[in-house]
Amino acid sequence: MKKLTIALAACAVTAFTLSPLAANAATLDNVKKRGMLVCGVSTGLPGFSNPDSKNNWSGIDVDTCRAVAAAVLGDAQKVKFTPLTAKERFTALQSGEIDMLSRNTTWTHTRDTSLGINFAGVNYYDGQGFMVMKKLGVKSAKELNGASVCLQAGTTTELNLADYFREHGMKYSPITVDTSDQTIKGFEAGRCDILTSDQSQLYSLRTKLPDPNAAMVLPEIISKEPLGPVVRQGDDQWFNIVKWVLYAQINAEEMGVTSKNAEEMKSSKNPSIARLLGGDAGAKMGIGADWALQAIKQVGNYGEMFERNVGLNTPMKIARGVNALWNKGGIQYAPPVR
Amino acid sequence: MAEKEGPLTPSKPAPWNNPAVRSIAFQALAILAVGYFFYVIFQNTLTNMEKRGISTGFGFLTEPSGFGILMSLVDYSEASSYGRTFVVGLLNTLLISVLGIFFATLIGFTVGVARLSSNWLLAKIATVYIETLRNIPLLLQMFFWYFAVLAALPSPNKSIEWGGNFFLNNRGLYFPRPIFEDGSGFVGAAVVIAIAAIVLMAKWAHRRQETTGQQFHTVYVSIGILIGLPVLAYFAAGMPISLEYAALKGFNFQGGMRIIPELMALLWAISFYTAAFIAEIVRAGILAVSHGQTEAANALGLRPAPTLRLVVVPQALRVIIPPLTSQFLNLAKNSSLATAIGYPDLVAVFMGTTLNQTGQAVEIVAMTMAVYLAISLTISAFMNWYNKRKALVER
Numbered sequence: 104m105k106k107l108t109i110a111l112a113a114c115a116v117t118a119f120t121l122s123p124l125a126a127n128a129a130t131l132d133n134v135k136k137r138g139m140l141v142c143g144v145s146t147g148l149p150g151f152s153n154p155d156s157k158n159n160w161s162g163i164d165v166d167t168c169r170a171v172a173a174a175v176l177g178d179a180q181k182v183k184f185t186p187l188t189a190k191e192r193f194t195a196l197q198s199g200e201i202d203m204l205s206r207n208t209t210w211t212h213t214r215d216t217s218l219g220i221n222f223a224g225v226n227y228y229d230g231q232g233f234m235v236m237k238k239l240g241v242k243s244a245k246e247l248n249g250a251s252v253c254l255q256a257g258t259t260t261e262l263n264l265a266d267y268f269r270e271h272g273m274k275y276s277p278i279t280v281d282t283s284d285q286t287i288k289g290f291e292a293g294r295c296d297i298l299t300s301d302q303s304q305l306y307s308l309r310t311k312l313p314d315p316n317a318a319m320v321l322p323e324i325i326s327k328e329p330l331g332p333v334v335r336q337g338d339d340q341w342f343n344i345v346k347w348v349l350y351a352q353i354n355a356e357e358m359g360v361t362s363k364n365a366e367e368m369k370s371s372k373n374p375s376i377a378r379l380l381g382g383d384a385g386a387k388m389g390i391g392a393d394w395a396l397q398a399i400k401q402v403g404n405y406g407e408m409f410e411r412n413v414g415l416n417t418p419m420k421i422a423r424g425v426n427a428l429w430n431k432g433g434i435q436y437a438p439p440v441r
Numbered sequence: 442m443a444e445k446e447g448p449l450t451p452s453k454p455a456p457w458n459n460p461a462v463r464s465i466a467f468q469a470l471a472i473l474a475v476g477y478f479f480y481v482i483f484q485n486t487l488t489n490m491e492k493r494g495i496s497t498g499f500g501f502l503t504e505p506s507g508f509g510i511l512m513s514l515v516d517y518s519e520a521s522s523y524g525r526t527f528v529v530g531l532l533n534t535l536l537i538s539v540l541g542i543f544f545a546t547l548i549g550f551t552v553g554v555a556r557l558s559s560n561w562l563l564a565k566i567a568t569v570y571i572e573t574l575r576n577i578p579l580l581l582q583m584f585f586w587y588f589a590v591l592a593a594l595p596s597p598n599k600s601i602e603w604g605g606n607f608f609l610n611n612r613g614l615y616f617p618r619p620i621f622e623d624g625s626g627f628v629g630a631a632v633v634i635a636i637a638a639i640v641l642m643a644k645w646a647h648r649r650q651e652t653t654g655q656q657f658h659t660v661y662v663s664i665g666i667l668i669g670l671p672v673l674a675y676f677a678a679g680m681p682i683s684l685e686y687a688a689l690k691g692f693n694f695q696g697g698m699r700i701i702p703e704l705m706a707l708l709w710a711i712s713f714y715t716a717a718f719i720a721e722i723v724r725a726g727i728l729a730v731s732h733g734q735t736e737a738a739n740a741l742g743l744r745p746a747p748t749l750r751l752v753v754v755p756q757a758l759r760v761i762i763p764p765l766t767s768q769f770l771n772l773a774k775n776s777s778l779a780t781a782i783g784y785p786d787l788v789a790v791f792m793g794t795t796l797n798q799t800g801q802a803v804e805i806v807a808m809t810m811a812v813y814l815a816i817s818l819t820i821s822a823f824m825n826w827y828n829k830r831k832a833l834v835e836r
Contacts, residue, residue, distance in 0.1 A: 190797055197495065197802075218800040219493035239692075249691045251612060256780075256789065257797030261508040265519040268509075276693075277509040278703075279794065280783045289783070292592050293611050294702070296692050336494045 130202050130334070130341035131175065131389055139181050142168035143201040146186045146282055149307045150413040150421075151207050151227075160184045163412040164205040167226050167332050167349065170402040171203065174348045174385075174394035179401035188281055189257040193218050196335060203345055204333040207301065209259045223346040225331040226405075227413075228425045228434060230324035231263045232302035234309060237319050239296060244323040248273040253286040253295035255279070263326040264299055287311050290318075301328045303413065303421060310418050344388050351395040353437035354379055355404035357428055362403040365396055379440045395440070405435065486803065501799045502527070508794055510785045512701050523795050530790035531812060537707055537786060538773040538816065544712035545772060546765075549719025554749070556724050567720065575717035580778055582714055586706035587782040594702070597693050608687055608694060611702065615687035618698040624681035631674035638670075639663045703784035707776070715772045722764045726757035758831050766824035770817050777813070787812060 134140050144152035144164055152162040169179040185201050196204045197219055207229075208214075210222040235241050244267070254260050256279045268275050278295050280286055287308045290298040298305065302324060309315045332349065334342050355361070358376050360368050369380045378384065385394040402408060409426060413419040427433025456462045490497055502524035509519055514532040517525055556567035574582070591611050595601065600610040608615040646657035675682065687697025730753050738748040780789035787809060796805045 190793055193797075193800060194802055197493070213798070214800070216494075217496040219490070219495035247692075249693050249695065251693060256793045261794060262798065265507055265509050269519055275509065276511050278511055278783050279785065279789065281780065281793075285783070288588070292588065293596050294591060337492070 130338050131344065134175055134202055138176065139183050140168060140172040140176065140203070141183045141185060141201045142171075143187045143192055143195050143204040143206055144168070144184050145206045146188055146284070148207065148283060148304060149310055150303065150417065150419040151307065152184070152186075152205070154184075154186075161412065163227060163408055164207060164330075164332075166402050166408045166412065167205045168203065170352060170398040170408075171332075171345055171348050173397040173401040174351075175344065175390050177391065177393075177397050179397075189255055190281065193220065196220055196333060199335070202334075202341075207304070207330045208333055209301075210329045210331055211259060219336045220333050221336050221342050223332045223334055223342055224349045225329040225435075226349055227303065227330045229301040229303050229328035229330050231260055231299060231326040231328060232305055232324055233321040234290070234298045234300075234305045234318050235296065235321060237317055241321070244321050244325070245271060245273075247275070247297060249275070250297050251276050251278060251295040252297045252299055253278050253280070253289040254299050255283050255286055256281055258300075259326070259328065260300055267325045283308060284311075301330070303419070306419050306421060340389055344390060347384070347388065347440075348394070348398050349405075350437035351379060351398060351440065352402070352405040352408065353428070353435055354440060355395070355399045356406040357430070357437070360399055360404060362400055362407060365400045369396060375439065375441070382440075384440050490803070496801065497804070498801075499804055501801055501804075504799075506795065506798070508798070510790055511783070512704065512785055523799065526795050527787075527791050527808070530785065530787035533785055533790070534776055534779075534787040534812070535816070537704070537711070537776045537779065537784070540708055541711045541715065541772050541776060542769050542820075544708065545715035545719055545768070548712060548716035549768075550723050552716060553720035553723025554727070556720060557727055571717045571720050573717075574713050575721075579710060579714050579775055580781060583706060583710040583778060583782050586709045587703070590706060591702055597689060600689075600694075606686060610694075612693055613699045613701045614705070615694045615697045615699050617684040617686050618696070620683045620685050622681045622683070624678040627674045627678040628671050628682065631671040632667075635666045635670040638666050642666075701784075703779070703782055706782055707779050707784045711772060711775055715768055715775075718768050718771075719765060722761055722768065723757070725764075726759075726761035727753055729760045730756045755831075759833060762824060762828045762831060766821060766828070769820050769824065773816050773820060774813060 142165075144160065144162075147153050148162070150162055152160060152164040154160050165182075165184065168182050168184070172182045173179040185195065187195050187201075187204075187206060192204055192206055192208065193214070195201050203223075204220075205226075207227070208222075209229075210225065214220065215222055233244050233247070241247065247268075252264060252275050254264060254277060261277070261279065264275070264277065278289055280289065283300065283304060286298055286300070289295055291312060298308065300308065302320060305320050309318050309320070312318055332345050334345050354375075355365075358373070358379070360376060360379070365380065368376055371377055371380075380396045380399075381392055383392065385392045388394070391397075403411065406423075406428075409423065410416065413421045415422060423431075423433060425433050426435055429436040487497060503522050505520055506523050506526050507519050510517055510526065510529055512533060513529045514536065515525075515528060517529050552567045552570055555563050556571065558564045558567070594609065594611040597610045597612055600608040600615075602608055606617050642662065643659055646659050650656055685696050687694040687699070689695075734752055734756065735748055738752040743752070776786060777788040779786040780793060783789070792805055792809045796802055799805070
């Protein structure tokens with residue numbers, strides 16, 4: 104009888120401990136306690152998130168993580184990067200394996216509403232394009248009827264491609280693989296005529312070809328791909344932090360605050376700049392008053408981040424275009440810090 | 442009636458002291474506890490997912506998928522539902538499993554017998570084959586067949602061609618597709634009749650040999666019937682079947698039928714790999730049959746081929762079948778590696794793309810696991826039935 108009682112008690116204890124976990128565990132507390140931000144990135148995409156031979160990560164998505172680490176922990180180096188394939192990324196975020204996802208991820212309605220995640224802004228406005236070998240003599244995407252297409256599994260690319268070909272009454276056969284590395288290998292081996300992906304990725308992948316000049320990116324852009332950092336739903340504090348660190352970087356560019364002059368701009372007479380670099384904005388989010396100062400000093404404003412990773416002086420050679428500030432012909436716009 | 446004095450019956454113990462009652466009670470408790478445990482886990486998962494705003498349920502299966510699939514055995518387009526993508530993936534997985542099991546068994550038996558051959562060269566080639574292929578990881582072999590072989594194939598406009606009907610290039614192997622018109626049902630019926638006739642003839646020939654000892658040329662006559670009857674029906678019905686040839690139009694060949702390179706690479710890799718293991722199982726089975734059996738057969742005047750076929754292999758099968766079943770199960774499960782080279786199997790299409798587009802990981806992973814479990818259990822059940830038939834019948 105005694106054994107039975109113990110067994111029943113054990114069952115009760117199990118049931119108790121297994122009762123629903125608190126859904127919105129405070130990510131900020133975890134990050135502070137750990138002293139380290141865990142950030143999900145790609146498995147290797149030059150310009151966005153790419154490791155070098157010493158496992159130092161660089162790229163615009165990597166810098167987005169570093170800026171958050173600088174704002175929260177005061178040190179942009181306190182980030183642990185977790186490489187994820189397109190298929191793994193949302194599960195890793197949902198399960199709490201990573202604190203934030205910054206992996207050239209497109210903001211869509213389905214993802215925003217049914218995956219239990221929130222998109223915290225846009226750090227790169229992209230669009231899907233096509234890359235072909237020059238020797239094929241194709242000048243426009245409308246000439247691609249019957250082509251074989253290499254693409255990555257688990258992306259919005261698959262859906263846009265199907266829509267585009269259906270809309271134009273053309274046929275295609277998709278060769279769907281797991282990583283962007285495999286798509287470029289298949290393209291190189293001639294398994295497919297076209298490689299399709301977000302246009303920024305096409306430029307990035309082209310640098311991996313033995314002769315990048317043999318391939319060209321077609322002019323058509325067939326979709327809107329706003330890429331940005333993602334956090335779990337149900338933790339508004341953390342959502343605000345990630346969102347506003349990115350906004351702070353965009354505001355900083357607009358106000359002319361850079362990584363070099365941030366320290367002296369702190370005592371600027373312009374009240375907007377003073378509010379951004381000091382003020383009580385940080386306290387309202389539960390982090391230090393120097394949150395934006397650290398992010399900008401250590402990582403830079405949005406423009407610096409862009410030029411350093413994907414700008415005209417990098418192998419990617421991407422012009423600001425639509426990613427310029429709203430008052431300079433682009434659409435990057437951040438709400439004011441006040 | 443006088444009461445008979447029986448032996449003393451022990452007094453009935455209390456239920457909680459009765460070993461039978463106790464064992465049942467504890468087993469029932471254990472089942473209840475396990476059941477409750479899984480119920481709690483299940484409920485907990487649902488509650489947590491709901492709290493985090495993750496959608497649940499199987500409603501997504503009827504929504505349109507909106508993406509294309511490279512190869513499909515049934516009608517499929519971007520407008521089809523996610524339920525349809527499940528079917529497409531499932532059929533592609535079944536296709537590779539069935540083809541793989543067929544070729545792996547064929548190659549495995551040949552190599553296994555070859556390794557025991559008295560021909561030195563043949564035996565050594567078989568040994569090298571087995572030791573190489575079973576010691577290289579399957580995934581690497583897949584990449585080898587896919588990338589090494591694909592790179593060697595020409596582009597569509599420089600295809601390797603046989604007689605204008607067959608084309609081989611890095612987009613696949615193209616061959617003519619038969620078009621069935623009115624009246625082709627006769628030809629189909631002729632094939633069925635031919636097969637039935639062959640079965641009946643084989644039975645008759647077997648009985649005749651058992652009673653009279655006279656042999657019949659079953660093989661030649663079977664081939665004659667199998668080809669002759671449908672051909673006769675074909676001409677009698679006014680040639681209702683025509684061929685559609687593949688032709689180069691634009692980027693790729695259009696029309697005809699095509700085997701995609703992903704399927705070829707996967708099939709080769711998986712068949713050659715599993716065949717190496719099957720070959721060893723076959724060798725073990727044959728060696729398990731006492732040499733005296735072979736000598737006895739020789740003494741009766743049987744030539745080596747019938748000795749192998751009629752005396753050695755039937756006895757070896759009893760040893761071969763159980764481990765062979767495991768190899769078949771491995772093959773079916775290994776086919777999920779297809780996703781690495783882009784063959785659209787269930788894991789790639791359903792657990793890959795569909796999962797990502799809908800985000801319903803729990804439902805989709807559960808469905809996929811259930812499918813592999815069902816495939817494996819079916820193979821297992823069939824092989825157990827076959828094993829029972831072949832097992833030693835004690836008289």
